[in-house]
Amino acid sequence: MRDVHVVRHPLVQHKLTLMRETERSTKGFRQLLNEIGMLLCYEVTRDLPLEDVEIATPLAPMQAPKLAGKKLVFAPILRAGMGFVDGMLDLVPSARVAHIGLYRDPKTLLAVEYYFKAPPDVADRLVIVLDPMLATANSAVAAIDRLKERGCHDLRLVCLLAAPEGIERFHGAHPEVPIWTAAIDSHLDEHGYIVPGLGDAGDRMFGTK
Numbered sequence: 001m002r003d004v005h006v007v008r009h010p011l012v013q014h015k016l017t018l019m020r021e022t023e024r025s026t027k028g029f030r031q032l033l034n035e036i037g038m039l040l041c042y043e044v045t046r047d048l049p050l051e052d053v054e055i056a057t058p059l060a061p062m063q064a065p066k067l068a069g070k071k072l073v074f075a076p077i078l079r080a081g082m083g084f085v086d087g088m089l090d091l092v093p094s095a096r097v098a099h100i101g102l103y104r105d106p107k108t109l110l111a112v113e114y115y116f117k118a119p120p121d122v123a124d125r126l127v128i129v130l131d132p133m134l135a136t137a138n139s140a141v142a143a144i145d146r147l148k149e150r151g152c153h154d155l156r157l158v159c160l161l162a163a164p165e166g167i168e169r170f171h172g173a174h175p176e177v178p179i180w181t182a183a184i185d186s187h188l189d190e191h192g193y194i195v196p197g198l199g200d201a202g203d204r205m206f207g208t209k
């Protein structure tokens with residue numbers, strides 16, 4: 001398998017199990033997604049480059065590491081990707097946010113774009129695309145296509161659950177973009193839902209079904 005990082009941290013796995021449960025409330029689902037977002041953010045930023053800068057502590061001057069380069073961009077795919085944003089911004093408060101509005105046509109399962117707004121210099125930054133569900137991967141592929149059209153080349157994808165079919169399709173289209181996920185589930189059903197999965201992430205987050 002290409003560059004796929006499965007985050008097996010016990011807190012992530014425990015919280016994911018709670019999210020999968022049918023009885024989980026809308027409020028609980030949203031809160032857990034936010035918490036897992038923070039934990040996944042820790043993993044996806046693990047290798048960010050640092051540079052030493054001169055600072056003064058109360059006792060002495062010293063060289064100390066700070067994040068190097070431009071602020072990174074979180075790029076949630078609407079709606080469900082928004083569930084990761086607050087947790088990630090808690091860890092990286094100065095990050096920029098690019099919103100990518102896509103919905104999956106229920107018949108064709110193709111991604112339909114309805115909104116796109118990114119920082120003007122997005123091409124110069126690391127962009128971390130956020131979407132809890134990588135099912136057929138049509139949405140994630142379309143999001144990365146769009147960002148590449150804008151000149152982005154330093155891209156990562158964070159999801160919560162991935163289907164094997166989605167990973168294959170995603171890396172068929174964008175082989176150089178690494179994926180972070182909390183789990184790889186069994187398969188897609190005939191409606192393109194991840195099995196066992198957790199259902200429709202957007203609906204469960206916002207209570208729309």
Ligand code: PRP
Nearest residue numbers: 078079080103104135136137138139202
């Ligand atoms: C869901 C989910 C992903 C997409 C994944 O979005 O949040 O964006 O489906 O499926 P795919 O990998 O087959 O493209 P949906 O279209 O239901 O929109 P929503 O988030 O607004 O509910």
Ligand code: URA
Nearest residue numbers: 135193194199200201
């Ligand atoms: N989108 C979801 O929200 N859930 C799935 O299982 C597949 C696509």
